[in-house]
Amino acid sequence: MAEKLTRREALGSLGASVALFAGAPVRIAAAADGTVTAYTGKVELGQGSRTELAMAVAEEMRIPLAKVRLVMGDTELCPDDGGTYGSLTTPQTLPVMRKAAAEKRGGALTPPGEWKVLGTSAADVRGPEIVTGRQVFPGDARLDGMLHARVVRPRLYGAKLISVAEAEGARLVRDGGLAAFVSSDPVAPKRAAAAARAEWAPVPFPADPSGISALAAYFKANSTPPVENMNTRYPPLIRRGDARTALAAAALKHASSYWLPYIAHTPMEPRAAVAEWKDGGVTIRTGTQTPFPVRQEVARALGMDESKVRIIALTPGGAFGGKQRGEVEIEAARISRAAGAPVRVQWSREEEFTCAYHRPAGLMEVESAVDDKGKLTAWVHRNYNSGAAGLQIAYAIPNISCEFHRSPSPVRQGSYRSLAAAANTFARECHVDEWAARLQADPLEFRTRNCGDERLRMVLERLGKGPGGMACTLEKDARIALRAEIEVRGREVRLKRFTFVGDYGAVINPLNLRKQIRGALVMGIGGALLERVEFDQGNQKTRKLSAYRVPRFGDVPEMRLELIDRREAEPAGAGEAAIALVAPAVANAIFAVTGKRLRRLPLSLAEL
Amino acid sequence: MHNGRMAVVRLLVNGSVRPADVHPGTTLLEFLHDYLELTGAKAGCEEGACGACTVHVDGKAVKSCMVTAAAQQGKTITTIEGLAQGERLHAVQKAFLSAEAFQCGYCTPGMIMEAAALLNEGDVVGAAGVKARMGGHVCRCGMYDEIVAAVLLAAGELRRG
Ligand code: FES
Ligand code: FES
Numbered sequence: 001m002a003e004k005l006t007r008r009e010a011l012g013s014l015g016a017s018v019a020l021f022a023g024a025p026v027r028i029a030a031a032a033d034g035t036v037t038a039y040t041g042k043v044e045l046g047q048g049s050r051t052e053l054a055m056a057v058a059e060e061m062r063i064p065l066a067k068v069r070l071v072m073g074d075t076e077l078c079p080d081d082g083g084t085y086g087s088l089t090t091p092q093t094l095p096v097m098r099k100a101a102a103e104k105r106g107g108a109l110t111p112p113g114e115w116k117v118l119g120t121s122a123a124d125v126r127g128p129e130i131v132t133g134r135q136v137f138p139g140d141a142r143l144d145g146m147l148h149a150r151v152v153r154p155r156l157y158g159a160k161l162i163s164v165a166e167a168e169g170a171r172l173v174r175d176g177g178l179a180a181f182v183s184s185d186p187v188a189p190k191r192a193a194a195a196a197r198a199e200w201a202p203v204p205f206p207a208d209p210s211g212i213s214a215l216a217a218y219f220k221a222n223s224t225p226p227v228e229n230m231n232t233r234y235p236p237l238i239r240r241g242d243a244r245t246a247l248a249a250a251a252l253k254h255a256s257s258y259w260l261p262y263i264a265h266t267p268m269e270p271r272a273a274v275a276e277w278k279d280g281g282v283t284i285r286t287g288t289q290t291p292f293p294v295r296q297e298v299a300r301a302l303g304m305d306e307s308k309v310r311i312i313a314l315t316p317g318g319a320f321g322g323k324q325r326g327e328v329e330i331e332a333a334r335i336s337r338a339a340g341a342p343v344r345v346q347w348s349r350e351e352e353f354t355c356a357y358h359r360p361a362g363l364m365e366v367e368s369a370v371d372d373k374g375k376l377t378a379w380v381h382r383n384y385n386s387g388a389a390g391l392q393i394a395y396a397i398p399n400i401s402c403e404f405h406r407s408p409s410p411v412r413q414g415s416y417r418s419l420a421a422a423a424n425t426f427a428r429e430c431h432v433d434e435w436a437a438r439l440q441a442d443p444l445e446f447r448t449r450n451c452g453d454e455r456l457r458m459v460l461e462r463l464g465k466g467p468g469g470m471a472c473t474l475e476k477d478a479r480i481a482l483r484a485e486i487e488v489r490g491r492e493v494r495l496k497r498f499t500f501v502g503d504y505g506a507v508i509n510p511l512n513l514r515k516q517i518r519g520a521l522v523m524g525i526g527g528a529l530l531e532r533v534e535f536d537q538g539n540q541k542t543r544k545l546s547a548y549r550v551p552r553f554g555d556v557p558e559m560r561l562e563l564i565d566r567r568e569a570e571p572a573g574a575g576e577a578a579i580a581l582v583a584p585a586v587a588n589a590i591f592a593v594t595g596k597r598l599r600r601l602p603l604s605l606a607e608l
Numbered sequence: 609m610h611n612g613r614m615a616v617v618r619l620l621v622n623g624s625v626r627p628a629d630v631h632p633g634t635t636l637l638e639f640l641h642d643y644l645e646l647t648g649a650k651a652g653c654e655e656g657a658c659g660a661c662t663v664h665v666d667g668k669a670v671k672s673c674m675v676t677a678a679a680q681q682g683k684t685i686t687t688i689e690g691l692a693q694g695e696r697l698h699a700v701q702k703a704f705l706s707a708e709a710f711q712c713g714y715c716t717p718g719m720i721m722e723a724a725a726l727l728n729e730g731d732v733v734g735a736a737g738v739k740a741r742m743g744g745h746v747c748r749c750g751m752y753d754e755i756v757a758a759v760l761l762a763a764g765e766l767r768r769g
Contacts, residue, residue, distance in 0.1 A: 046712030046749050123708060130713035131701040133648020133688035137714060140647035148642075186642035187634055268652050268660060268714040268748045317650065317714025318748045349653045511708060515751065519711055522750025545653035545746070553739040556752045 025079040027100040028057065035067050038101070041081035041292060042093050043073035043313040044126070047575045048512035049089045050315075051125045053097050055509065059110055059117040060101030065125070073291045073313025083290035085324060085415060086233065087476045087573025090508060094571065112506050112567045119567070121511035126315070138287035138314045139272040139346055146274065146342040148186045149335050150193035152179040153351060154200040157411070157540045164198035175334040182339050190348070202538075205410040209361070210535035212259055212600070215410070216363045219384040223405035226388075234388040234419070236406070241399030246378035250369030254435060257365040258427040260386065260583075260601040262358040262411060263531040264542065266550055269317025270352040275332035276342040281308035282333050287316025290324045297326030298333050309333075320523070321415035322356055350543045358533055359416030360409060362386025364427035368397075374439050376450050381428065385409060387420025390580060393428065394474035396452030411540070417520070418576035421475050422527060422583065429471035429584030430599065433591065443470055443588065455479045455503050455566075462501045462562060469588025471581045477572035479503040482521070482581035484589045485557075491605040493529060493590060495557035500578065502561070505569035514561055516574040521559060524582025525551045529602050617677045621646065622690025630677060636670070637661040639677035640687055648688035648717040652746065659745030662718035663687045669725035671744075688717035691724060700724045703762035704755075711749035719745055723759045732763055 029037045038057045044050040054068040061068075071077055073084075081093050102109045112119065129135040152164050161177045170181035170192035181192035207218035226236035247253065273286035282302070288294045291311040299306040316323055328345050336343035347355065363384040371377050378399040381391065388404035404420070416422075436446035444465045451457045456479040460472060468485035485497040498521055507513055530549040534541040542548050587598050596608060617634070618627045621644065628643035637654070640646045640663065652660030654673045661672040664686040691698045697705070700723045710716045719742065726732060726741050738759045739752075747755060 046710070046714075048711075123705070124710075126713065127705045127708070127710075130710050130716050131697065131704045131720060132692060133646075133717045135713050136647070137650070139651065140641075140645075142645060187631065187638045191631070191633075266748060268658065268712065268746065269650065270652075315712065317652075318712045320748075349651075349655075515708060515711060515754065518753060519750035522752060523748075544655060544657070546655055546657040550746055550748060551750065551752075552746060553743050553752050553756070556750075559753060 025077065027079060028104045030104065034063070035069060036061055036063060037069045037071060038097065039071045039078040040093060040097065041073060041078045042089050043084045043289060043291065044315045045084060045289060045319045046315065047516060048124060048509065049084065051122055051512065052089065052094065052509055054125060055117050055122055056094055056097040057101045059115060060098050061105045065117060065122060073311070075291050075295045075309070075311045080292045083293060083324060085289055085321060087576045090571050090573040091477065094508065118508055119506065120509070122509050123511070136314060137269055137317050138285065139269055141272070141274045141285045141314060141344065143274060143276055143342045146344055147182040147184055147339055148189050149173070149180045149182040149332070149339070149343045149345045150189040151331055151345065151351070152181065152193050152196045152198055153355065154198070156200060156202050157205070157354060157538070158203045159200035160203060162199040162201055164196055167192045167196060171339070173335055173338045175338045178331060178334055180331070180335045180345070182335065182343060204538055206408070207410045208535070208538070209262065209410050215361060216259065216384070218410070219363055219407040223384050223407040225405055226403050235391070236388045236404040238391055238393070238402040239400065240397070243378050243380045243399040243401035246399035247367055247369050247380060250378055252371070253367065253369045254431070254438065255365070255367040256431055256434060256599060257363060258430060258599045260362050260423050260426065260527070261532040262361045262413065263416070263527055264353055264358055264533050264548060265320045265322030265356065265416060266352070266545070266548065267316065267318030267320060267322060270347040270349050271316065271323060271328045271356070272344060272346040273328045273332040274342065274344045275329070275336035277336055281310065282336070283310040283312065284329050284332060285312045285314055286329050286332070287314055287319065288323050288329065289319050289321070293324070294326040294329050298329055301326065301330045302333055302337070320417045321419070324415050325357070327355070349545055353533070353543050353548070354540050357412040357414035360386045360413040360420070362420065362423045364423060366427050366431040368431065368435070370435060370439070374441060374446065374449060376435070381424070383420060383424055386423040389419035390421025390424035390473070390475060392474070394453045394456050395432070395450040397450070417523060418475070418579045421576065421580040422524070425471065425473050425475065425580035426583045426587070426601065429473065429581070430587050433469065433584070433588040434597065437591065447472060453479065459501045459503050459564065462564065463499065466499070467592070469585050469590065469592050471584035471588065473577070473580060475577040475580055477505065477570070478574060478577040480577055480581060482578070482585045484582070484585035486586065486589045486593060488590070488593050488605070493586070493603065493605065495525065495555070495586070497557050498559045500559065500561045501564070502578070503564040503566060504572045504574050506567050506571045507563060507565040508571050510563065513563065513574050517561055517578045518559055520576060520578035521582055522551050522556055524579040525555055527579070527601060528583035528586045530555070532602055617681060619677060619680055619685055620683070621685045622687060632676070632678060634677045636663070636672035636675050636677045636680055640672060646687050646689050650714055650717065652715070657746070658715070659722060660715050660718040662721040662745070664721060664725055667725065667728060669722045688721060691720065698724055699765045700727065700759070700762040703758040703765065707754050707758035707761055709751050709754040709758040711751055715745060715747045715749070719747065719755055723762065726759070727763055727766055731767065732759065735760065
């Protein structure tokens with residue numbers, strides 16, 4: 001069985017090289033045959049980081065891309081470069097890699113104007129593995145002597161295990177409130193867990209997640225006002241001037257509020273992890289975005305020293321912000337310890353829907369004022385529950401107060417591609433559009449008039465006036481704008497065309513940048529028009545892919561992308577930003593076509 | 609539950625007969641991915657809603673999570689691992705490479721198998737035709753445009769021979 005060997009070898013070879021680099025992590029190692037191995041704590045999720053960081057090494061060491069090998073996300077071998085989130089690989093890790101490679105060469109950093117590899121379109125180095133089915137995903141990982149495990153789950157959201165009965169065909173393993181069926185047969189545990197006879201203690205929701213007004217009221221009633229702290233990546237309070245006083249004194253005012261529901265990341269691969277214990281330590285192969293924090297979580301959960309935990313990240317079938325916490329990893333470590341053998345824990349699609357955290361629901365309230373020249377003068381933006389990312393504002397408004405009011409959530413929630421930028425940009429860009437309509441100004445002209453960023457202004461100019469609806473923002477250092485053209489038939493909204501203009505600073509890999517933008521725009525269609533996790537009588541109703549509409553072939557409009565390449569500017573990460581523009585551009589297009597203002601996601605004329 | 613007895617199922621996969629001792633209800637996907645460890649066919653939903661598990665049965669694209677392994681005895685099964693001829697990639701695989709029609713790559717084997725079967729049946733009619741025929745597949749990374757471009761590229765390649 002050649003396939004079997006290949007897959008086990010792929011896993012084994014990483015283990016074999018540990019001894020070579022015990023001690024301080026190495027960044028770059030050159031071998032006698034001319035190949036270079038570079039190490040990074042960042043991981044590949046399909047966003048192109050492996051190719052991009054290899055390009056940096058190739059560029060600065062003056063070697064062909066094919067000579068570079070990258071070891072990623074192995075806590076034993078790699079420097080901790082922080083988690084793979086927030087579009088940080090390009091702005092933060094790329095420079096680190098370039099510098100290390102230039103030092104290794106013994107030369108100066110190559111000026112962007114002289115780049116030969118960076119700045120050109122490089123094919124994804126994983127391509128041949130992917131198209132032949134050889135890529136090893138976490139769910140494909142196998143170790144000799146390994147048992148397969150499925151966790152026993154409640155039907156009721158978040159219920160706690162009281163008892164569970166043994167079953168035929170697979171061994172029941174318990175560790176506190178965690179129970180799983182394990183077997184050397186790969187399928188027996190799945191059937192045993194699905195048919196398990198178990199008793200559960202329900203944990204009711206503190207607020208009904210299915211009713212918008214009840215949930216919004218819960219968020220508001222339980223929220224904590226933000227405290228100013230600008231030394232954080234996403235400041236929870238951004239202030240300029242005195243927004244409330246300016247608002248009170250203004251003559252022309254507008255207030256509106258916006259809502260977005262819980263949605264599910266729905267990566268194509270339900271998560272899986274393989275844990276193996278040896279000499280009091282555990283090694284876990286998993287598709288996490290955050291190997292180092294997960295190592296810490298596993299160590300804490302198992303009551304052991306971090307140095308005894310090794311996480312080896314494998315590229316998962318999608319993550320989108322949803323694979324940042326130790327969950328399947330902790331389960332695999334616990335079950336493996338209890339079973340006394342290496343164990344693979346595989347989640348099903350239903351577990352992916354009901355046990356993983358969701359993108360937070362959120363309420364956004366915006367109040368603002370303009371002067372008699374149609375310039376925004378005051379802006380108060382309150383986000384309840386969904387987050388602080390994307391609160392910053394690229395409009396030149398003298399008085400602002402952009403606030404994130406933290407709240408508890410009745411269901412598990414966490415990071416999602418772009419974090420709250422999708423929520424806050426939706427609110428801001430719809431609200432701005434409402435002003436344009438009220439002042440009978442062209443939406444593009446109104447934005448340009450108020451724009452406070454030169455590069456964004458150029459992006460707006462490039463987009464130009466046109467039909468449909470638009471949105472723009474300055475997100476994660478990217479200046480981007482989107483025009484959405486739609487067709488409305490009855491109550492159905494069809495997307496016709498997206499026109500996107502982006503300035504991401506220096507473009508590192510044009511081919512991959514376009515893929516990232518298109519991927520983010522497509523995913524944005526889900527949040528804008530299709531997706532919502534449904535709850536019903538204290539339980540989660542959404543449990544199957546067939547009951548959760550994600551964007552499919554027929555949902556994607558014609559997409560036109562234009563990039564402004566600024567070699568002289570720092571490159572911005574691109575995995576996330578564009579997703580934030582879809583909902584407001586489409587909502588504004590719906591208004592342009594029907595005269596109806598939709599302020600809740602997913603946008604629906606039928607629910608109006 | 610597997611109250612039924614385990615039984616040996618023998619399937620002709622990628623040109624060789626492969627046996628495994630399985631429960632009667634075992635799906636073709638489980639047989640391939642979990643018993644034979646031909647992991648190119650992926651579990652995305654296990655209810656026919658994503659296409660990640662697509663393989664060929666007698667040359668036709670089949671969602672392997674929706675049929676039992678036992679029912680495939682006597683048929684010819686091809687998985688992504690058996691699509692290339694040695695090192696020579698199938699035209700669809702080549703086209704997916706040149707169109708970069710993937711990000712994470714999880715949906716890719718299923719997409720490629722669907723497209724290869726589709727192109728085997730005859731010519732596809734433009735982008736709309738491809739979208740209609742591939743409509744049962746999900747790419748959560750959103751590479752739909754790239755995938756359509758890849759299939760059209762492969763169609764052109766095959767037409768030229
Ligand atoms: S796994 Fe078979 S269609 Fe989704
Ligand atoms: S490439 Fe990730 S799901 Fe299609």
